[in-house]
Amino acid sequence: xKSKLIGLTGHTGAGKSTAxxxxxxxxxxxxxxxxxxxxxxQKGSPCLKALAAVFGEDILQRDGSLDRRLxxxxxxxxxxxxxxxxxxxxxxxxxxxxxxxxxxxxHTDKLVLFDAPLLYESGGETLCDSVIAVVAPDAVRLQxxxxxxxxxxxxxxxxxxxxxxxxxxxxRADYVIDGSQPPERVAxxxxxxxxxxxxxxxxxxxxxxxxxxxxx
Numbered sequence: 001x002k003s004k005l006i007g008l009t010g011h012t013g014a015g016k017s018t019a020x021x022x023x024x025x026x027x028x029x030x031x032x033x034x035x036x037x038x039x040x041x042q043k044g045s046p047c048l049k050a051l052a053a054v055f056g057e058d059i060l061q062r063d064g065s066l067d068r069r070l071x072x073x074x075x076x077x078x079x080x081x082x083x084x085x086x087x088x089x090x091x092x093x094x095x096x097x098x099x100x101x102x103x104x105x106x107h108t109d110k111l112v113l114f115d116a117p118l119l120y121e122s123g124g125e126t127l128c129d130s131v132i133a134v135v136a137p138d139a140v141r142l143q144x145x146x147x148x149x150x151x152x153x154x155x156x157x158x159x160x161x162x163x164x165x166x167x168x169x170x171x172r173a174d175y176v177i178d179g180s181q182p183p184e185r186v187a188x189x190x191x192x193x194x195x196x197x198x199x200x201x202x203x204x205x206x207x208x209x210x211x212x213x214x215x216x
Contacts, residue, residue, distance in 0.1 A: 003028060003105045005112050005127055006197060009119035010134035011163055013141030013148070015179025015186050019134050020115045022187035026194040028110030031100050033093060033117065033124070040092045041066050047092040054088055076162045083121075090122035098127060111194055120172055130197060132190070133173035135166045136180040 008023070010016040023030060040047040043064045051071065052060050059071045075085040097114060104112045116124050125131055138160065145156040170176050177189050 003109050003112050004129040004197065005101050005114055006194065007119045007125055007128035007131040008113055008115045008134070009117060009131065009173070010169055010179065011136065011141055011166070012117065012159055013144040014134045014136040015144075015177070015181075015183070016115070016117065016134040018179070018183045018186045019132070019177060019190040020113065022190040023113045023115075023194055026111065026191055026198070027113045028108030029100075029104040030113045030115060031097055031104075032115050033097065033119075033122075034115075036093050036096050036100070037089060040089065040096065045092075047089055050088050051085075054084060072159075076158045079162060082162045086118060086121050090118070090124075094122055094124055094127070097124065101127060111198060113194075120168070125172070130174045131172065132175045132177060132193065133169035134177045134179040134186070135169055136178070140180045 006027075008016060008020055020030065020032075041051070042048065043066075048060070048066060051066075055071060055074050059067050059074070061067050071085075075081050097116075101112060101114070114124065114128060116122065119125050119128075119131065141160060142153070142156055145151070145159065146153060149156070175193055177186060177193070179186055181189075
């Protein structure tokens with residue numbers, strides 16, 4: 001059986017990270033888009049140079065590394081600027097993701113998870129066999145972001161407003177998890193869903209009968 005690449009996406013603060021951690025119990029590997037992006041933005045990289053040309057040379061610190069806070073402030077100031085950030089970085093990131101997916105496929109027949117907050121914006125869903133979205137109400141997300149990132153409410157809302165609404169994810173995903181549930185419930189649903197996705201297509205096993213909406 002050929003390994004499948006399963007996309008995982010959703011709003012910031014929705015509970016996606018909880019789902020991704022649970023996936024480690026089932027998957028043969030996890031590709032973290034944020035980690036790939038950090039690698040793409042290492043000092044002196046072509047991607048970082050491209051960003052500086054777009055958002056200003058002062059996003060580079062004296063040692064040539066990225067001032068992430070300044071970039072975030074500029075890139076999340078409007079949807080147009082966020083789109084510009086994505087168009088600049090995504091080609092570099094997706095190229096590396098495809099390389100990693102092919103490497104995993106040579107060594108495992110288990111599911112491989114592609115954890116990508118901007119899966120659809122980057123076109124990364126084209127690499128995936130199925131996509132899971134984790135969504136939650138804005139009020140829940142706001143409180144989580146404030147606790148997690150120790151930023152002001154204004155900064156948190158800027159990040160939230162830079163993202164599309166929940167229907168953007170739920171209308172496109174193959175499966176949806178309600179991330180406002182307790183973390184242990186989100187994790188349980190994620191593990192159960194991935195185990196079902198391991199079952200070959202066309203199987204008569206009742207466990208293979210899963211719907212798009214993963215209920216609480």
